[in-house]
Amino acid sequence: MRLTETADVWWKNAVVYCLDIETFFDTDGDGRGDIRGLSQRIDHLADLGVTCLWLMPFYPTPDRDDGYDITDFYGVDPNLGTHGDLVELITLAQDRGIRVIADLVVNHTSDQHPWFQSARASRDSKYRNWYVWRDEPPANQHEGIVFPDQEDSLWEYDEQAGQYYLHQFYKHQPDLDIANPEVRDEILRIIGFWLRLGLSGFRVDAVPFLLDTAGSVDAANLADPHDYLRDLRSFLSRRNGQAVLLGEVNLSYADTRTFFGDEDGDELNMVFDFIGMQRLYLSLARSEPAELIKALQERPAAPEEAQWGTFIRNHDELTLDKLSDDERQEVFDAFGPDPDMQLYGRGLRRRLPGMLGNDLARIKMVYSLLFSLPGTPVLFYGEEIGMGENLEAEGRNAVRTPMQWTDGVNGGFSIADPDQLAAPVVEGELSPEHVNVAAQRRDPDSLLSWIKLLVRRYRESPELSWGECTLLDLGHKSVFAHRSECEGGAVIAVHNFADTPVTVTLPVAGAGAGLRVADLLTGKTSEVDVDGTLEHALAGYGSCWLRVLRPGDRYII
Numbered sequence: 001m002r003l004t005e006t007a008d009v010w011w012k013n014a015v016v017y018c019l020d021i022e023t024f025f026d027t028d029g030d031g032r033g034d035i036r037g038l039s040q041r042i043d044h045l046a047d048l049g050v051t052c053l054w055l056m057p058f059y060p061t062p063d064r065d066d067g068y069d070i071t072d073f074y075g076v077d078p079n080l081g082t083h084g085d086l087v088e089l090i091t092l093a094q095d096r097g098i099r100v101i102a103d104l105v106v107n108h109t110s111d112q113h114p115w116f117q118s119a120r121a122s123r124d125s126k127y128r129n130w131y132v133w134r135d136e137p138p139a140n141q142h143e144g145i146v147f148p149d150q151e152d153s154l155w156e157y158d159e160q161a162g163q164y165y166l167h168q169f170y171k172h173q174p175d176l177d178i179a180n181p182e183v184r185d186e187i188l189r190i191i192g193f194w195l196r197l198g199l200s201g202f203r204v205d206a207v208p209f210l211l212d213t214a215g216s217v218d219a220a221n222l223a224d225p226h227d228y229l230r231d232l233r234s235f236l237s238r239r240n241g242q243a244v245l246l247g248e249v250n251l252s253y254a255d256t257r258t259f260f261g262d263e264d265g266d267e268l269n270m271v272f273d274f275i276g277m278q279r280l281y282l283s284l285a286r287s288e289p290a291e292l293i294k295a296l297q298e299r300p301a302a303p304e305e306a307q308w309g310t311f312i313r314n315h316d317e318l319t320l321d322k323l324s325d326d327e328r329q330e331v332f333d334a335f336g337p338d339p340d341m342q343l344y345g346r347g348l349r350r351r352l353p354g355m356l357g358n359d360l361a362r363i364k365m366v367y368s369l370l371f372s373l374p375g376t377p378v379l380f381y382g383e384e385i386g387m388g389e390n391l392e393a394e395g396r397n398a399v400r401t402p403m404q405w406t407d408g409v410n411g412g413f414s415i416a417d418p419d420q421l422a423a424p425v426v427e428g429e430l431s432p433e434h435v436n437v438a439a440q441r442r443d444p445d446s447l448l449s450w451i452k453l454l455v456r457r458y459r460e461s462p463e464l465s466w467g468e469c470t471l472l473d474l475g476h477k478s479v480f481a482h483r484s485e486c487e488g489g490a491v492i493a494v495h496n497f498a499d500t501p502v503t504v505t506l507p508v509a510g511a512g513a514g515l516r517v518a519d520l521l522t523g524k525t526s527e528v529d530v531d532g533t534l535e536h537a538l539a540g541y542g543s544c545w546l547r548v549l550r551p552g553d554r555y556i557i
Helices: 003-013 035-040 042-048 083-095 114-121 181-196 225-239 253-260 274-286 290-298 325-335 360-372 395-399 447-460 462-466
Strands: 016-019 052-055 099-104 155-158 163-166 201-204 244-247 270-272 307-311 376-380 468-472 479-486 489-496 502-507 516-519 525-527 533-538 543-549
Touching (some): 003 376, 003 462, 035 042, 035 083, 042 083, 083 099, 099 181, 181 225, 225 253, 253 270, 274 290, 274 325, 290 468, 360 543, 462 479, 462 489, 533 543
Parallel strands (some): 016 052, 099 201, 201 244, 244 270
Antiparallel strands (some): 155 163, 468 479, 479 489, 489 543, 516 543
């Protein structure tokens, strides 16, 4: 695809930034962030180079699951602001070249949602069949429980309804029946409503659960659930031809690939690469990239107009469920040996800096890798400054702490008393006193400055997101190297997973004179040997992005 066509599929080289409004910036002093606070901090995201802002749920909620238990899919939680505040935020973001997407959480509702309240009150309610009911739970009710520390069944008896209802997550989140045409139509209306207010798409929560019709009584007679995902994509494209569906699909590569749809990519535009993320952590634990290489070799290609989403951290536990028991234990031993750092027996409730001992060189290498890997990079708020976790918070909330703006009270997040905050502030060596935006903004050696540089170079290098990727074997166990090519341009990225320096010989091009490479991260230029190779020294945990320059090239380095 030509570079001039890329604006139509902007998500293929976007910089996505995920945040929870409630923990970002508080303007009214009530201890929780608000939409107006995010608007006041939008220039931080613009300065960082973010091109797509992903908002975690902002809908009305009892807040028993950090906003993922929703009581009104068309509303804005009054604790966060109003529809007017949200439209103003979207307008400000778009003015700075930032598209806004939001979580689409329609596989379940809160049990306080008016639909469920009506459904449980009477079998004659129009909403009764919007949920999945049984007189008796099936024999497999204890299988596939998502939160084994909280639930012991997928079915809950409701005294008022006189039946059991399906809940694949918490019991206070009854599942909607996606097999019901009325439910499917309502989801389309929800999508259409938010698109009209200015959203550029959605991050679709728990897509396999959304399409799971196993609980429906007539499931055997239903069409392929993927047909409904195609309908969602078709509707989205009709309403906004450049809108995106970014899907949370944590399955095997073969199964995940099906959620892109056919070769034309007629279902999800983007899907997160959970397996690549998990293999990366195993590689970090072993200080060699073999497992990451294996994942990239096995990862199927996305359709031409679709993309894999790459990430280091998301807002949930750092799941390691696709690793073997022994491999998972390796990662636990390396990065979360205390049982309190682990969750559900399958993941870690930590952020990267704490796991890596706050080793800045190693942290910088990991983010250099993120922005140079084939795929679209997704950041979780606070990653750009190296925020840590607070293990005093319950479960996943350990990584959902207030954004650290300054070294002042509550990290500059809020003027409220600490016990009124939406979440506790990080303590210890990664507290706001030591890690904050204000201190890093003008420090050229800070992680924030490094991330800004990576974002700029990534956006200037279409080869990284659009190009054909070739893995390079340089003969060093600790070195990961790959070459990306697009429209005659080529960038070679090299990363050292070990703490010891290494010198590598890079196959830059075929034999010939006049070739050079420019390191996009340092600005240094080197001549390539006449045999087409280049010796390059990497520090421990070092990284480089090398643009190949041929005589007559007119790149601005």
